[in-house]
Amino acid sequence: MSQKKVYTLSSLTQSIQNVINTQCSKVVWIKAEIVKLNYYPKSGHSYPTLVEKKNGKVIAELKGNIWAEQFQMINQKFKTVLKEELRDDMTVVIQGSVNYHPVHGLAINITDIDPEYTLGELAREKAETISRLKEANIFDANRRQSLATLPKTIAIISVETSKGYGDFMDVIKKNPWKYKFHFLLFPAILQGERAVATINQQLEKIRIHAEVFDAVAIIRGGGGEIGLSCFDSFVLAEKIATFPIPVLTGIGHSTNETVTELVSYxxxxxxxxxxxxxxxxxxxxxxxxxxxxxKLKNGVNWMFKTRKTNLRETARLFSSLTSRATDNSRSSLQQIIFRLMNLSTQNFRNQRNLLLQSQQCIISAARMPVEIEKKNLKFTEEKIRMLSPENILKRGYSITRQNGKLIKAADELQPDLLLETQLYSGTVSSRIEQLKKP
Incomplete structure (x- = not known):
């Protein structure tokens, strides 16, 4: 029986390493998605998890290595081209070679990443988000909201310690006109992969009390233009586009507007x-x-000034005429004034009489329908009284009952029972001797 040949694990991994590192050491460009960057600031190295997806499912996965020197160079290129740091959930084209290590396993040693491709991918994702919003007919929905004439109560989504938030509050609080506002801060992360989730959470809190606020202000500042791709997210843009009150955005950058800004009020x-x-x-x-x-103040002042001037002028002329007049003139003037007073008094009396006459006419007109209705009511009462049983009996009629039942026809009678006849005065009991039916 032949003896089994047994290899050590290290010799097997060494053989694998020799094969892979010899046959697959060629530097190639590979398209992949960084699911997790796994950057370690202390060492400066990064160990990204790379995947390829199809219809949302992972069909390939491999670990990557980016050593500190290469990571700094690659990250700086991304800041320059994309205004964005290398991060999770980013589709990239990487340059590297496959390497196998007996302890650390299979990985790609990444020497470069092309930011231009990622820039194109971000632009494609942004265009796709805009297209989806327009297809759903919600792209302009928030801009169709109505902003209050005096927006006094504002919900703010920001970081309390950010420079942008501080600048905003300084301008509001130090305004020279002393205009007063009411603000409530809803803290959130405003850049990076966690921004979409935290902003959406705070928007949902505000939505519950939307009737309290006039507007929402999303404020970001002091962070440069890095990490803005989160504002192109369809999830965030949809939330803002369909928000029930106006959303104002100030996220502190000067490049092309993000989708969030495009759909905001x-x-x-x-x-x-x-x-x-x-x-x-x-x-x-x-x-x-x-x-x-x-204008109102000036108009009133001008009116009083004009009237005061006219009054003074009239008083001056009257005083001048009086001082020049002779005794006869004074007497004539007094007679004229007396007559004018009598005319005024007579005119007042005439107006008073007309007013009294009008009053009487109104009272009479109001009383007339009441009197007519009283007469109609009295006539109706009389008719009812004449038709009462008592008055009918008084005219010679009678009411006949048998066993308490009112008799209206002869065929209702029972010959063996007594009859009771009610007259106007008194009642009569009788028996039936003969019954003639119709």
Missing amino acids: QSFITPTKIAEFLLQKFHDFALPLKEGEE
Whole structure:
């Protein structure tokens, strides 16, 4: 019996290493998705998990190695071209070679990553998001919302310690016109892979109390232009597009607008511009009001001044005429004044009489339908009284009952029972001697 040949594990892995590193050491370009970057700041190395997906399912997976020197170079290229750091969930084209290590296993040693391809992928994803929003007919939905004339109560989604939030609050609180606002901060992460989830969570909290707020302000600043691709997410853009109150965005960048900004009610380059916009809304309302107040004040002052001047002029002329007049003139003037007073008194009396006559006419007109209805009611009462059983009996009629039952016809009678006849005065009991039916 032949003896089995047994290899050590290290010799097997060494053989694998020799084959792979010899046959697969060629440097190639590979398209993959970075699921997890696995960057370690202390060492500066990164060990990304690379996958390929088809219809949402992973069909290939491999580990990558990016040593510290290469990682710094690659990350800087991404910052320059994409305005974005290398991160999770990013589709890339990498340059590297397959390497096998007896302990660490199979991996790709990554020496370069082309940011231009990733830039194209991000642009494609952005265009796809816009297309989906338009197909759903919600791209302009938030812009169709109505912003209050005086938006006083604002929900803010931001980081409390961010420079953008601080700048926004400084402009609002230090406005020279002392306009007052009410703000409530909903803290969220505003860049990177966690931004979409945290912003959506805070938007949902605001939605529950949407009737309290006039608008939502998404404020980001102080972080440069890195990490903005989250604002091209369909999930976030859809949430903002369909939000029930206006959403104002100021995420602090000067490049092409993100999808989030495109679907918001209004976007601004910086958080400070949002603050200036809100102050301008108050200005647009307050200035015409102040101008109207000033016009009214000036008009009243002019009217009083004019009337006062006319009154003084009249008094001066009257005083002058009086001082020049002779005794006869004074007497004539007094007679004229007396007659004018009598005429005024007579006119007042005439007007008073007309008023009294009108009063009497109104009272008479109001009483007439009441009197007519009273007469109609009295006539109806009389008819009812005449038709009462008592009055009918009084005219010679009678009411006949048998066994308590009112008799209306002869065939209702029972010959063996007594009859009771009610007259106007008294009742009569009788027996039937003879019955004639019709």
